[in-house]
Amino acid sequence: MSEMFANLALGFGVALTLKNIALCFTGCLVGTLIGVLPGVGPIATIAMLLPITFGLDPVGALIMLAGIYYGAQYGGSTTAILVNIPGEATSVVTTLDGHQMAKQGRAGVALGTAALASFFAGTVATMVIAALGAPLTKLALLFGPAEYFSLMVMGLCFAVVLARGSILKAFCMIMLGLLLSTVGTDLETGQERMTFGFPPLSDGIDFAVLAMGVFGFAEVLRNLENPETRDVVRTKIGRLLPNWDDIKQSIAPVLRGTSVGAILGILPGNGAVLGPFASYTIEKKIAKDPSRFGKGAIEGVAGPEAANNAGAQTAFIPLLTLGIPPNAVMALMVGAMTIHGIIPGPQVMTKNPDLFWGMIASMWIGNLMLLVINLPLVGVWVKLLQVPYRLMFPAILIFCSIGIYSVNNQPVDVAFTALFGLFGYLLIKLGFEPAPMLLGFVLGKLMEEKLRQALIISRGSFLTFIERPISAGLLLVAVAILVIALLPSMSKKREEVFTE
Amino acid sequence: MSLNKIEAARGWRIRSTQDLGAGLFMIALAALALFLSSDLSPGTLRQIGPGMLPKAFAWICAGLGALLAFNSLRYNGEKLSGWSWRGVIFVLGAAVVFGLTVRGFEIGPLKVPQLGMLVSGPLVVIISGLAAEDVKLKELLIFAAVMTTGCALLFKYALGLPIPLAPWLLGI
Numbered sequence: 001m002s003e004m005f006a007n008l009a010l011g012f013g014v015a016l017t018l019k020n021i022a023l024c025f026t027g028c029l030v031g032t033l034i035g036v037l038p039g040v041g042p043i044a045t046i047a048m049l050l051p052i053t054f055g056l057d058p059v060g061a062l063i064m065l066a067g068i069y070y071g072a073q074y075g076g077s078t079t080a081i082l083v084n085i086p087g088e089a090t091s092v093v094t095t096l097d098g099h100q101m102a103k104q105g106r107a108g109v110a111l112g113t114a115a116l117a118s119f120f121a122g123t124v125a126t127m128v129i130a131a132l133g134a135p136l137t138k139l140a141l142l143f144g145p146a147e148y149f150s151l152m153v154m155g156l157c158f159a160v161v162l163a164r165g166s167i168l169k170a171f172c173m174i175m176l177g178l179l180l181s182t183v184g185t186d187l188e189t190g191q192e193r194m195t196f197g198f199p200p201l202s203d204g205i206d207f208a209v210l211a212m213g214v215f216g217f218a219e220v221l222r223n224l225e226n227p228e229t230r231d232v233v234r235t236k237i238g239r240l241l242p243n244w245d246d247i248k249q250s251i252a253p254v255l256r257g258t259s260v261g262a263i264l265g266i267l268p269g270n271g272a273v274l275g276p277f278a279s280y281t282i283e284k285k286i287a288k289d290p291s292r293f294g295k296g297a298i299e300g301v302a303g304p305e306a307a308n309n310a311g312a313q314t315a316f317i318p319l320l321t322l323g324i325p326p327n328a329v330m331a332l333m334v335g336a337m338t339i340h341g342i343i344p345g346p347q348v349m350t351k352n353p354d355l356f357w358g359m360i361a362s363m364w365i366g367n368l369m370l371l372v373i374n375l376p377l378v379g380v381w382v383k384l385l386q387v388p389y390r391l392m393f394p395a396i397l398i399f400c401s402i403g404i405y406s407v408n409n410q411p412v413d414v415a416f417t418a419l420f421g422l423f424g425y426l427l428i429k430l431g432f433e434p435a436p437m438l439l440g441f442v443l444g445k446l447m448e449e450k451l452r453q454a455l456i457i458s459r460g461s462f463l464t465f466i467e468r469p470i471s472a473g474l475l476l477v478a479v480a481i482l483v484i485a486l487l488p489s490m491s492k493k494r495e496e497v498f499t500e
Numbered sequence: 501m502s503l504n505k506i507e508a509a510r511g512w513r514i515r516s517t518q519d520l521g522a523g524l525f526m527i528a529l530a531a532l533a534l535f536l537s538s539d540l541s542p543g544t545l546r547q548i549g550p551g552m553l554p555k556a557f558a559w560i561c562a563g564l565g566a567l568l569a570f571n572s573l574r575y576n577g578e579k580l581s582g583w584s585w586r587g588v589i590f591v592l593g594a595a596v597v598f599g600l601t602v603r604g605f606e607i608g609p610l611k612v613p614q615l616g617m618l619v620s621g622p623l624v625v626i627i628s629g630l631a632a633e634d635v636k637l638k639e640l641l642i643f644a645a646v647m648t649t650g651c652a653l654l655f656k657y658a659l660g661l662p663i664p665l666a667p668w669l670l671g672i
Contacts, residue, residue, distance in 0.1 A: 055659045168571070172526055172564045179533055179557040186540075186550035193550055194536040217591060224587040224631055390632035391643055394625040397591065398647050401598040401624050402617065406661045414599030418592040425588065430522040431578055452548045460546030 004130050011130075011357030015365055020063050023056065024362050027064035028369045031071020032078075036381045037392055038085045039223045042072035043435065046332045047211040048396065050339070051403035058340040059355050063362040065336050069329065070366045073312050074118060074374060077305060078381050081110045090308045093276040097293060097300030104296050108238040111378055113250055115371050116242070117302045118309035121258040122367030125313035128262050129320070129360055133349065136321035140346035143322070145453035146464050150474040152447050155268040155324055157478040159436050161485040162270045170436050173427075177440020180205055182448065200412055207335035208407045210441060213420025214427070214434045216400045220393045221425045237382065240375050246298050253283050253303035261307030265314030270327040270439075272311030276304035313363060319344055320356065324443070328435040331442040339407070516577030519568050526565025533558035590631035598624045603664065616666040617656075621648035 014020065030052070034045045049068050053061040073090075080091040081098035094114065101110040143151070156174050163170035183194045184204025195201040242250065260282065261275035283303045284293045293300050316333075318326045323345025325331040337344050342355070349356040374381075404413050427434050458464035466472045514520055533554060543549025601623060604614040625644035629635055655661045665672050 051661070052654070052659055055661060168564065168568055169522065172522070172561065172568065175557055175561045175564060176526070176529065179529070179554065179561055182554040182557065189550050191540060191550045193540060193554055194533060196536070217595065220591055221584070221587045224591070225584050388634075390629065390634055390636070391639070393591070393632070394594075394629040394640070394643065395647055397594055397628045398598075398621055398624045398651055401595055402621075402651055402655055402661075402663060405599070405602060406655065406663060409662060411599045411603045411605070414602075415596045418595040418599075421592050421595070422588065426525070429518075429581065429583060430525055431518045432522065448553050451553070455545055455548060460544060462545070 003134065007134070007353070007357050008130050008361060010353065011359075011361030014059060014354045014358030015063060015361040020060060020358070020362065021365065023060050023064040024067045024366050025369055025373070027067020028071040028366055029373060031068035032075040032370070032374060032377075032381070033071070033384070035072035035075025036078050036384055037075075037387070038079050038083050038385060039219070039389065039392075040396070041215075041219075042069065042076060042329055043211075043332060043438075044215045044219050044396075045072035045075070046329065046336075047208070047215050048399055048403065050208060050332075050336055051406045053336065054339070054406060058337075058342055058352075059358050061340050062337065062342075062355065062359050065333065066359055066363055067366045067369070069312070069333070070122070070309075070363075070370055073309065074115070074370050075381075077114050077118070077308070078111060078374075078378075079385065081114065081301075082107060082382060083385055090273055090276050090311070093280045093304040094301060094308070096280070097295070097297050100294065100296035101298065101301065105238055106296065108240040108378070109242050109246060109298070110301050111237070112240040112375060113242050113246060113298055113302050114305040115374055117250065117254045117257070117306040119367050119371045120254055121261060121306035121308075121310035122313055123364060124258050125262050125265070125310045126360060126364040126367070128266075128314055129317055129363070130357075132266075132317055133321060133356070133360065136317065137346045137349045140322050143470070144468070145450040145457065146468050146471045147474065148322075148324075149447060149450040149454055150465055150471040150478075151268060151322065152324060152443050152450070154474045154478040154481075155318075155326060156440065156443065157482050158267060159270050159327065159439050161481050162273055163433060163436050165431070165433050167485060169432050173432055173434060173437040174440040177437035177442075178444040178447070180210070180437070181441045181444025187449065188452070200410070200416070204445075205441075206407065206413060206416070207338070207442070208404060209413050209417045210420055211332060211335065211438060212400050212404055213417040214424035214438070216396060217417060217421025218424025218428060218434070220396060221421065222428050223389065224393065237378055240378065242298070249298050250302035253279070253299040254306040256282060257303035257306035258310045261310030262314045264307075265311030265326075266317050268318040268322070268324055268326050272308075272315045272327060275307035275311035279303040279307035309367075316363075320348065320359075321346060323348075323446070325439065328438045331439045334442050512573050514573060515575060516572040517580040518578040519572035519575075521580055523565045523567070523569025523572060526561050526568060530558040530562035530565060533561070587631045591628050594624045594628035597627055614664055614667045616664040616668070616670075617652060618648060618666040618669075621651055 030049060031045060034040055034048060035042060046068055053064050056064065076091045077094050080086045080094040081102050084095050084099040086092040086095050098110045101107065160167060160170045160174055183201060185202050186193055192202055257279040260278050264271035264275045264278065280300060280303060283299045284290050287299065315326050315330055318324050319330045319333060325334045334344055342348060401414050404417050405411060407413065424434055454464055465475060537551050537554040540551030541549040542552040542555055598620045601612055601615040602617060602620040604612050622644040625647050626640055629640040652665060655663055656665060
């Protein structure tokens with residue numbers, strides 16, 4: 001316990017320097033600025049803003065990225081409440097009651113409640129990360145290549161089951177991501193794999209190119225095709241701070257949402273996405289009058305928002321301790337860290353304690369800043385929501401183009417990104433949801449490395465994966481979750497959850 | 501009567517062009533990957549070679565694709581919807597133009613000097629802006645100028661990234 005506080009003190013020492021506070025602030029601000037734009041989800045926001053962290057030292061860059069991440073998350077909720085467009089799966093739930101509240105002239109209260117609930121959940125989740133970080137990192141040191149491989153298999157199985165839409169198609173996307181990750185020079189033999197003999201491909205497909213192509217450009221194409229009906233709230237925003245009655249109504253949902261979200265977020269699959277759904281269902285089940293839900297019940301905003309933020313934050317745990325990203329957004333964070341020369345995993349905490357704890361401390365500071373900057377700036381966000389899409393996407397394009405160029409100072413990368421944009425558009429047209437592909441792509445290289453190591457150690461016997469107890473347990477969970485999801489009764493329920 | 505028999509009785513026909521397309525797409529990609537990795541040695545389980553995983557992943561992709569295509573004959577689903585060439589050409593074209601002009605290029609007889617961001621930037625904004633149905637040219641021109649100035653200040657000066665502004669005019 002005292003060790004945890006000592007670590008946190010170290011972290012705050014790093015995060016509270018003037019420069020890092022400024023970076024955290026800037027990150028939160030621009031993250032919200034971009035994240036609030038309708039049709040731009042957190043993945044696209046982070047992909048787009050990656051380049052602005054390039055000139056910084058690793059600690060500063062990560063602090064800023066974490067800020068961008070929270071800003072993007074929070075911006076998504078704002079759009080959900082004010083425009084009824086969820087930026088991503090996790091804010092779908094917020095649109096249900098949040099937008100209704102806004103229509104009743106209580107937009108300010110909905111936003112304020114969302115911000116306060118998020119802040120509370122963020123504070124708790126930061127403590128959870130600080131408390132679990134060290135023990136889990138020790139656990140990670142017990143993991144051999146076989147365990148790592150099985151853990152990643154399990155994570156990918158979770159991602160398949162929890163993805164939106166058809167399970168089969170999500171499975172396709174994961175495998176496609178894994179396949180794409182094998183392009184480039186083979187690490188052991190130095191042979192070029194599937195590069196068409198084209199030199200820029202010998203380093204493999206660049207992560208930023210793939211992410212910006214599929215999530216930046218292809219999203220623009222998707223949005224251009226379906227001119228969204230923006231249902232921007234015309235009524236007044238109203239007062240921002242919830243009154244005593246609102247607070248009394250939301251306290252219990254926030255507590256429940258925080259615990260549900262924090263626990264689900266730790267799962268090394270995309271557990272965080274379940275948090276808001278679970279919280280909403282719980283609140284609706286135990287409410288005295290469930291019929292209020294969907295008509296502007298404040299519990300339906302407070303609970304899921306708390307769960308959303310708690311999950312968004314504890315999702316860092318598998319990444320920071322095991323080096324395994326649980327979802328597409330965290331996969332982006334891995335990409336960003338790698339660009340700055342940091343390989344996420346248990347060694348980060350031992351080798352760069354200032355970076356590890358500095359980032360955790362800045363998470364809390366970031367949450368505080370969101371509260372401080374977002375509520376007074378609500379008017380600005382509302383203005384931003386009225387920017388027409390015909391101006392928004394050219395801005396996205398110039399930003400992405402300069403950004404991709406800056407990754408390697410390679411003009412040809414921009415053309416490549418356009419190619420991946422086309423690829424992403426094709427995927428969307430064929431009914432694929434590309435987020436799991438990014439996860440597969442990021443995990444692919446690591447999986448191959450661990451598989452090879454494990455098989456060398458076991459002299460070519462696949463039995464090693466079931467003979468080692470931890471590895472066998474992880475694989476068992478993976479099989480179990482797939483079987484459960486494929487049971488007819490469950491797949492029906494799953495559809496209900498995702499369509500609600 | 502089992503569910504399968506009911507399905508079979510209804511006959512085989514294409515019930516979802518989207519899923520069929522998706523299945524064929526996966527198979528085509530897998531075939532391409534298998535072709536490209538055909539000369540890579542798979543190695544043995546004891547010493548996995550460079551070809552083992554690409555081939556394994558490709559076969560799984562092909563299998564999933566076949567399953568998707570097969571299911572599209574049995575279960576009803578979405579239809580393929582139209583493809584918007586306007587968006588593809590202007591949006592992706594704009595990015596390609598940026599890539600080609602920012603540092604210049606030479607393909608055969610065609611030669612473009614380093615134009616830098618002050619030219620490539622407005623080009624991206626204007627070309628991509630044409631993709632919108634409700635494009636307003638004057639607004640777009642002003643917006644292009646504002647965005648380029650903003651990006652130049654942000655990326656070149658605030659962030660110090662080495663991107664050429666206008667080497668032919670300013671020398672930077």
